[in-house]
Amino acid sequence: MQAERILIVEDEPVVALDLRQTLEEMGHQVEGIHSSVPSVLAAIEREQPSMVLMDIHLGGARDGVDAAQEIYQRWGLPVIYLTAFADDRTIERAAATKPFGYLLKPFQNKELAAVIQVAHTRHQTECALAASEARLAIAVEAAELGIWEWESQLDKLQGDERFNRMLGGALCHFHTHLHAFLARVHPDDRATVEQGLNQPGFFSCAFRALRDNGEQATLEMHGQLRPLPGGHREVIGAIRDITERVQMEEQLRQASVVFSTTAEGIMILDEQYRIRSVNPALSRLTEYRESELLGQLPDSLLLGSEARPPSYAAIAASSEGYWSGEVCARRRHGELFPSLQHICAVRDASGKVLQYVHTLADISAMREAERQLAHLAYHDALTGLGNRYLLNDTLESEIARAQRNERIFAVIFLDLDGFKSINDTVGHHVGDRVIQEIARRLTLQIRRQDTAVRLGGDEFVVVCPDLHHAEESLVIAQKLLKAMDEPVQIDTLRYNISVSIGVALYPEDGNNLNALLSAADSAMYEAKRQGKGRYCGYLPTIAARIRERLEIEQxxxxxxxxxxxxxxxxxxxxxxxxxxxxxxxxxxxxxxxxxxxxxxxxxxxxxxxxxxxxxxxxxxxxxxxxxxxxxxxxxxxxxxxxxxxxxxxxxxxxxxxxxxxxxxxxxxxxxxxxxxxxxxxxxxxxxxxxxxxxxxxxxxxxxxxxxxxxxxxxxxxxxxxxxxxxxxxxxxxxxxxxxxxxxxxxxxxxxxxxxxxxxxxxxxxxxxxxxxxxxxxxxxxxxxxxxxxxxxxxxxxxxxxxxxxxxxxxxxxx
Ligand SMILES: Nc1nc2c(ncn2[C@@H]2O[C@@H]3COP(=O)(O)O[C@H]4[C@@H](O)[C@H](n5cnc6c(=O)[nH]c(N)nc65)O[C@@H]4COP(=O)(O)O[C@H]3[C@H]2O)c(=O)[nH]1
The missing domain is CATH 3.20.20.450 (EAL domain)
Known part of the structure; x- marks a missing residue:
């Protein structure tokens, strides 16, 4: 038998002493004898006994039942009543204090020993249960589990506050019937839940359910079915709200798909700027294998020497924490290509930079498309020469440049003689090929710095910058004229083509775009008037001077x-x-x-x-x-x-x-x-x-x-x-x-x-x-x-x- 440390509460001193003696003879230790409620409460605090033997009738305002009540509530100590009272009222009050024993005086020592023994065992069991419950409560709390149970006979489904909250209800225990609960479960998941509730043993399933506010929650339910007498069942289980986790998993899955399938190259760098992870697109774009990139510094491998992004440290230190811009990137074999890059510093909750995400998109196709568009916008589709827009731009910039450098330049206007008759007699397709051949000859004659454009139809203009003197323009005109001497061969036929050329000079013949073009145009008409197949300057005096100079030179x-x-x-x-x-x-x-x-x-x-x-x-x-x-x-x-x-x-x-x-x-x-x-x-x-x-x-x-x-x-x-x-x-x-x-x-x-x-x-x-x-x-x-x-x-x-x-x-x- 376990020896107890017992406190005796008895207002009859003789009874108390007798009891003490009996207890000590049984091997227990008596910590004290008290006859009033305040005195016993103080003694428990002080002596910390393992058990109290309590008389009900005590002197003072409060009796033994009051004392037992408080002792149980404050310390959970086992209290055994020893009393002469056995009326219903007293027993009812005493029972309310959950006593560990109730002995009517006079009692046998054997009865006392048995009651003490039972009280001890019960107290041990209760303590172990309380500890176990406390542990369970902590686990349930930490795992954010709701607890529920369903009993088949009454069809009663009951859950705790958290269970209730998961379904969006107010803070009260959830009572409902199974069919009402199942009605909230997503139709596609209902069968799974029902099957879990009916299968013997442990089950676990996740399902979607509707909250009170109409939102959809994802819940994870665990439970165990216990058969009850009469073919009934009881299922007790736990439930957890995994809505956020599922959403995050979904986002992670999406991010992972994006990471591995996007056309944009992505690399993740550590705080030492070394590559820790790359996606397949980065390998594809840079032509490096993943293994060749991991652990490397991107600077040395992936960037050209010009147009580089700011350093990672500078980006992390900037107020935005990210940077994006166009950068010249490098492939494995040194080929450079334009890329749009985005660099972002990733920080932890304390603001410390953990990683950098560096993305890289190849925009060479876009730039090429832009270049082609610009080319189309500024070039003639038939001949590949410039068009009117290019002419305007060229003239404007040449005027500005010639003004700055005090240079002269020439605008040479060419118009094919009799081209219309070729078009009319043998058709446009031949006409087009003649125009292409003329353009080819023009291109062969002009200098690198000259610009040749087709204005449309059979009209061409050549802009010749940086002339040393006006005479050079006529030398060029003469060269162009000569280049057209040879008949144009289209299939089996040869066409004699001549051109009339008008030459205007900046600044003598005009100091703006329109004036220069119209001067060159007039000069070209003058060449036509004089009999075609020749060139004319705009101002006769200048033309004469130019011609004279040419004659002198020759x-x-x-x-x-x-x-x-x-x-x-x-x-x-x-x-x-x-x-x-x-x-x-x-x-x-x-x-x-x-x-x-x-x-x-x-x-x-x-x-x-x-x-x-x-x-x-x-x-x-x-x-x-x-x-x-x-x-x-x-x-x-x-x-x-x-x-x-x-x-x-x-x-x-x-x-x-x-x-x-x-x-x-x-x-x-x-x-x-x-x-x-x-x-x-x-x-x-x-x-x-x-x-x-x-x-x-x-x-x-x-x-x-x-x-x-x-x-x-x-x-x-x-x-x-x-x-x-x-x-x-x-x-x-x-x-x-x-x-x-x-x-x-x-x-x-x-x-x-x-x-x-x-x-x-x-x-x-x-x-x-x-x-x-x-x-x-x-x-x-x-x-x-x-x-x-x-x-x-x-x-x-x-x-x-x-x-x-x-x-x-x-x-x-x-
Ligand atoms: N490389 C090269 N360059 C040549 C040669 N011959 C002439 N020149 C160049 O041509 C310039 C004009 O020569 P000019 O008409 O004979 O003209 C001559 C002369 O006829 C003229 N002159 C002489 N006395 C007078 C005068 O009293 N009044 C005026 N108005 N002119 C005068 O002044 C000019 C003086 O000559 P420069 O100052 O040297 O200036 C010369 C010289 O720079 C040559 O053989 N080789």
Whole structure:
């Protein structure tokens, strides 16, 4: 028998002591004897007995039943009544306190021992049950389970509060009949639920049910059927609301389908920016296998060197936490492609970045489609040339560019002659092929920077930017005309096609789009009017100028071969001594039809076309030969100044060529002076090397047109030249204002201090000569003394006279 620690509540001391003795003899321990309710309650708190033996009749306001009630409620201790009362009222009150025993006095010790034994066992059972219930309650609570039971005999379905809540009811226990409950179950799931409720043993199923508010819930039901006597059944079970879980599972399933089937590449990166997961599309797009991507940094593998997204860290630190934009991506073998990328930082509840989701869509097809659309919008479908829109855009941008760079450009309008008759006689399909062939020929003729468009029908326009001079436009027009000479072969037939071409120039013929087009159009009509198959410029004067230039360029070779060039010589005079000191050689072209052509009209063209090289050699040779002839005729020591242009000057052969000529004709190097202009010697280092070589060979170098350029002074600093020739524009004004005079004086002073020779050009009046003499200018040339004239003009007598005389005052050629 288990020894109890017992508290005795008895107001009869003798009875109490007797009881104590009995209990102790039974082996129990008596913790105390109390005779009032407050005293026993205090003792329980203090002594913590395992059992109380309670008399009902106690002194005081409250009796033993009251005390037992409180003891059971507060501590759950087993209370055994020992009483002499057995009336119904007392027993009823005592029973309400769920006593562990009720012994009527007087009782046998054996009865007492049995009651104590039973009370002990019951108390143990109750304690174990309470603990088990507590554990179950915690499990039910943690699993958020609702509890329900159904009993078949009464058809009573009953659930707890949570069960009720799952179906959307108020906070009360759920009582209903099975059919009412099943009515809420989704028809498709009803059979499953019914089968569970009827099958013996444990069952579990999920089903959809309607809540009170009309929403659909998904519930998971577990239960166990217990057979009851009489063929009845009872099912007890638990139920859980899995609506959210099912929805999340559904979302996850969807996300997983999206992840694995979307065309967009997706990679998940860890916080160290290493790839942790990729979808099949990413492998497809980048041509990397999944295994090659996992663990890598996307930067090095998947991105081009340009147009990169911000760093992952920067995106995570940004207020949005994500970034999207167009980025150049790279495939496995290095191919770059445009991609739309989206990068998003994924954070935990505390805001810490856990992962990055980086998506990548290949938009090359889209860009290609855009490009094709743009091409279609700006190109002619039949020929592949540009269309009117492209022409407008091109003209607008070329006008802006030409304005900025002060350049000229041409708009060339072409219209096929008699095309309509081809269309009418052999049909449009042939016409179309003719147009295509014309377009092909156009494309072959134009330069890379030119734009050819078809305006529609048989009209074409070519825009030629960056022309150096207007003449180039006619060269192009002529080329285009020539390209159409060859008949167009379509199947077995050949068609002779000619075009009429109109040329307009920016800015001369128009400074806006419409003006230029209409000028080119008018010029084309003029070409038609003049007989078709030809080109016309818009402004007759410009056209004439252009044509003249072309004629000059084309006539230069014949001119040299046919001895049409000649040199004229202008005397250079010592102003103080009034005697001849030399000549400047000036070239002329005696044209068989146009008469005498001044050098200004052909030297520039010869320079641009490269013809200056043979012409320049001829000039140098002729001038040196002439100087040598005069020397031999008796006019000793005359200086021969010869102009040399830029291309000539930069020719590596120049110096050696001159030296050879001097030797051939027997002229001393000191008698030759090479005249260069500022523009000729722009490349300081190269020019200095050439000037140095000339000087080493004893040949003098003069800087012509001094003072007209921007860098005259810096040229003097860098180049070891001998002489400056003051430009005519300074002399014209003399003696003029104090400012004009001051300028010449300053040049003289500067020349003196740099030990430079000076020649002033273009002296036409005695006043100019007097002024220059007064400021100490040593040498002059100009109409006052002599116009340039052929060598024959300067006879031996003339030379000898003026070489020595001090009377060079008249203008012999005037
Ligand atoms: N109004 C006026 N003009 C005067 C007077 N005195 C001389 N002139 C003109 O001024 C020009 C002087 O030549 P430049 O400054 O070297 O300027 C030359 C030179 O730059 C170039 N040039 C002439 N001959 C040659 C040549 O053989 N080779 C090269 N490369 N250029 C040449 O052509 C330019 C023009 O030559 P030209 O027409 O011969 O014109 C010559 C000459 O006829 C005057 O008192 N009044």
């Amino acid at each position: 006539g230069l070779h014949a001119a040299l071969a046919e001895n049409q060039f000649e040199l004229h010589y202008q005397p250079v005079v010592d102003l103080k001594r009034r005697c001849l000191i030399g000549f400047e050689a000036l070239v002329r072209w005696r044209h068989p039809e146009r008469g005498m052509i001044a050098p200004d009209q052909f030297i520039g063209i010869a320079e641009e076309s490269g013809f200056i090289e043979p012409l320049g050699r001829w000039i140098l040779n002729t001038a040196i030969a002439q100087a040598a002839a005069w020397q031999q005729a008796g006019a000793k020591g005359l200086l021969m100044a010869v102009n040399v242009s830029a291309r000539q000057f930069n020719d590596e052969q120049l110096v050696d060529g001159i030296v050879t000529m001097l030797a051939r004709h027997g002229l001393a190097a000191r008698q030759l002076e090479i005249e260069v202009t500022e523009s000729t010697v722009q490349e300081f280092h190269r020019s200095k090397r050439i000037v140095d070589t000339l000087r080493e060979r004893g040949i003098a170098v003069a800087l012509d047109d001094f003072g007209t350029g921007y860098s005259s002074l810096s040229l003097l600093k860098h180049l070891p030249i001998n002489r400056v020739k003051i430009d005519r524009s300074f002399v014209i004004a003399l003696p003029g204002t104090a400012r004009d005079a001051g300028l010449i004086s300053a040049i003289m002073q500067m020349a003196n201090s740099l030990d430079l020779e000076v020649t002033a050009e273009g002296i036409e009046t005695p006043e100019q000569a007097a002024f220059l003499n007064a400021v100490g200018c040593p040498a002059v040339q100009g109409y006052l003394f002599s116009r340039p004239a052929p060598a024959s003009h300067f006879t031996t007598e003339w030379l000898c006279h003026y070489r020595e005389s001090d009377s060079f005052q008249v203008n012999p050629a005037a």
